[in-house]
Amino acid sequence: MKIALASDHGGFELKEEIKKYLESRNYEILDLGTNSTESVDYPSFGKACGDAVSSGQAEKGIVCCGTGIGISIAANKVKGIRCALCTNTHMAEMTRKHNDSNILAMGGRILSKQEALEITKAWLDTEFEGGRHQRRVDMLNEM
Ligand code: RB5
Secondary structure: OEEEEEEOHHHHHHHHHHHHHHHHOOOEEEEOOOOOOOOOOHHHHHHHHHHHHHOOOOOEEEEEEOOOHHHHHHHHOOOOOOEEEOOOHHHHHHHHHHHOOOEEEEEOOOOOHHHHHHHHHHHHOOOOOOOHHHHHHHHHHHO
């Protein structure tokens, strides 16, 4: 499975940690930047990840900024994107089971590396439950 990664400067270091973790699990990675802690604009990077997932270039995406908020808002502007900002593993599991989220957002200035990697693992390893949740996801996709 290919995972698109994107961050601004506030999420850059976390993105790099996530990249190492994904490589250790043999995921293919599409790194859309940013590539340093130099200040950049999170909307551009959230949109780039949204576009990559929406177009099928990557099956899922992970985005990081300082809080995770701005870049999640940007990703969610792209049609077909269900980007979930998670601050714990319960949220990560629930958003996969119920929302079939296709992008995970996290805050590099909010979470420790260990917390973020646990959230990433929970999100990647949890499947969508379908059933009664499918109709609601279909409603989201129609918006
Ligand atoms: C950048 O300073 C910061 O605003 C950004 O990383 C993010 O937290 C926005 O939501």
